Structure formats: structure tokens, C-alpha cells
Amino acid sequence: MYGVEKRRSDVQGLPPGWKREESIRKSGLSAGKTDVYYLSPSGDKIRSKPQLVRSLGENFDLSCFDFRTGKILQSAIRKSKRHTAGSYDYARGIRHDANLVLPIRQTASIFKQPVTVVRNRPESRTKSDLKHGPQEQPKQLFWEKRLHGLQACDITEEKFKSLDLPNNIQGVGPELSTENMLQSIAAALHLNSQPITGQHASKAVVVTENDIQKQEVKVTEARKKLEQAISSLID
DNA sequence: GACTTCGGCTT
DNA sequence: AAGCCGAAGTC
Structure with missing residues (x-):
């Protein structure tokens, strides 16, 4: 590094192992501009959002993530659906239907999204009754x-x-x-x-001890089969 | 050669 | 104006 200010920060919100780093350009036409990049746990240097998406795989929704600031734009959080009209969306009815996006985690786990905690007064029991345990959409x-x-x-x-x-x-x-x-x-x-x-x-639904034992046998057998299959591949 | 920083094309 | 990324520049 030469004549640039650089500071590295363990900004909260990043998962363990991720670092966010920014450096300010000190000379040239673009002096004063700030470059932001992220260091992945595996040591990769990510310097753009597309690159981040690539390195993270498609199973993360970074649409609400602001690469530059490293934070979630809660302004964009609700509106994150809806596409620009025109281009055909091949995933229509799948991606836009919250009920159908089953196996894909929708939240970028590397960036914890802020949660607004609403506390009710101890007395007002009307709504707090519903708030016990993890809530399901x-x-x-x-x-x-x-x-x-x-x-x-x-x-x-x-x-x-x-x-x-x-x-x-x-x-x-x-x-x-x-x-x-x-x-x-x-x-x-x-x-x-x-x-x-x-x-x-x-x-x-009642699950008996017998059910459990039967299931254990099944699992054991399946594991044996898998083991055999794998070892036959290796030979 | 690796790594940093800047320019400048693209959105 | 901002984002992205190639490549110039530095070590």
C-alpha cells in the first residue's frame, strides 16, 4: 500500500471470518473516491457486488444489501420484489411466490438483517400472547x-x-x-x-418407541448401502 | 508475481 | 453519479 488511507473493520453484521475494508484514493483524477472490498474467510478479495454474488452462490439474496456501506437497506427490504416490466421472468410463479421458494434460503446469512424489536408493555397482553416462540410467516x-x-x-x-x-x-x-x-x-x-x-x-401423530427403532434400522441399512456404493466407486 | 490503486467504460 | 473491473503501477 502506498499513499492511501486504509482502514479495516470488523463491522458487526458480517459473519465470522469476513472483513470489510475500504481505501480512499489519494491521487489521480478520482482522488477522494473510496473503494470498498470484502475479504472472505477463504481469503478471496471481493471488490464488487456481482463478484460477491458469484462467490456466495445463487442461494443468497443480496438485493437488499448495499455493497458500499456493508449494510442492509431497509428501505429496499419490502420493495425487493417486483421487477421492471418488459423482460420475461422465467422464474415467475416460483421466485415471486414466497410459498414456493422452499429449499433456498432467502436471507443473505453473511449479512444479518436488522430486526426491529417491538416490546409490549407488561400489561398489554392482547398482542403479546401471539408473540411466543418462533413466528412463522x-x-x-x-x-x-x-x-x-x-x-x-x-x-x-x-x-x-x-x-x-x-x-x-x-x-x-x-x-x-x-x-x-x-x-x-x-x-x-x-x-x-x-x-x-x-x-x-x-x-x-403418535410416534412409538417401536417406530423409532424401525427407523433406526432403516437408517443403518441405508448407511451400509451408501458405504458399499462409495467404496465400489473408489476401487 | 502478487497486490494495490486508478481510469474509464457501463449502467 | 455510482458501480464494476481491466490494467497500470508499486513493491
Whole structure:
């Protein structure tokens, strides 16, 4: 480094291992301009937002992230949807439908988004009753049915066989197929950090010790198969 | 050759 | 005006 001021900061909001660095140009036509870059945990020097997106993979939504300041523009947070008219959006109905973006984490985890904490007075119990435990975004009722007809397949377009559900798990709702149930459960696994309980009141799902043991056997067998498959690849 | 900093094309 | 990135410049 030569005649430039440079300061490195562990700005909070960056995940561990990330550094944000800025340097001010001291000479030339662009003297005074500030260059910002980020140092990834793996030592890469990121010097633009596109580059950051690249290094991070497509599974992060940095649309609300301001590269220059290193902060989230809460102004852009709500409006982050909606595209400019004109160009066709091939992901229409997928990316723009919050209920369908299942396996992709929508938040850029490397930059913690600010959260406004609203505290109610101890007395006002009206709304605080709802605020216990992790809150889930409201969803359209039976939104899983939109997944109807979608199936996973391998590279030869051979469809994967669906799974069977234990018969103590039953769908509640109009024309809920087993396939739909599985999609719903899979979605819940992705979206929730809490246990998946299904309907609480009437038809609670009971998992017996026997069920657990059977499942353990299955897992063990699957692991053996996997182990064999891998070792046969190595030979 | 690696790394820093600036210019200038592009949006 | 800002962003991005090639490349000049420095070590």
C-alpha cells in the first residue's frame, strides 16, 4: 500500500471470518473516491457486488444489501420484489411466490438483517400472547397443493419413486394426495426449526418407541448401502 | 508475481 | 453519479 488511507473493520453484521475494508484514493483524477472490498474467510478479495454474488452462490439474496456501506437497506427490504416490466421472468410463479421458494434460503446469512424489536408493555397482553416462540410467516391455506404434479427426477429424467407415508399420518384437507403430504412435510422440514407436529388437537401423530427403532434400522441399512456404493466407486 | 490503486467504460 | 473491473503501477 502506498499513499492511501486504509482502514479495516470488523463491522458487526458480517459473519465470522469476513472483513470489510475500504481505501480512499489519494491521487489521480478520482482522488477522494473510496473503494470498498470484502475479504472472505477463504481469503478471496471481493471488490464488487456481482463478484460477491458469484462467490456466495445463487442461494443468497443480496438485493437488499448495499455493497458500499456493508449494510442492509431497509428501505429496499419490502420493495425487493417486483421487477421492471418488459423482460420475461422465467422464474415467475416460483421466485415471486414466497410459498414456493422452499429449499433456498432467502436471507443473505453473511449479512444479518436488522430486526426491529417491538416490546409490549407488561400489561398489554392482547398482542403479546401471539408473540411466543418462533413466528412463522402466514401462508395460504393448503398452499402445498400448488406443488401438485411436480416431481424430482435424475439427469436422465427418470422420475424418482415417491415415498410411502406411515398410516398413522393422514392428510387433513380436500384431495390431499400422499405426494402432497410429502411435499408439505418436506417443506416444513426446510422452513421450520421446530418439530413438525401436524394438527395438534384431534389427530396428533403418535410416534412409538417401536417406530423409532424401525427407523433406526432403516437408517443403518441405508448407511451400509451408501458405504458399499462409495467404496465400489473408489476401487 | 502478487497486490494495490486508478481510469474509464457501463449502467 | 455510482458501480464494476481491466490494467497500470508499486513493491
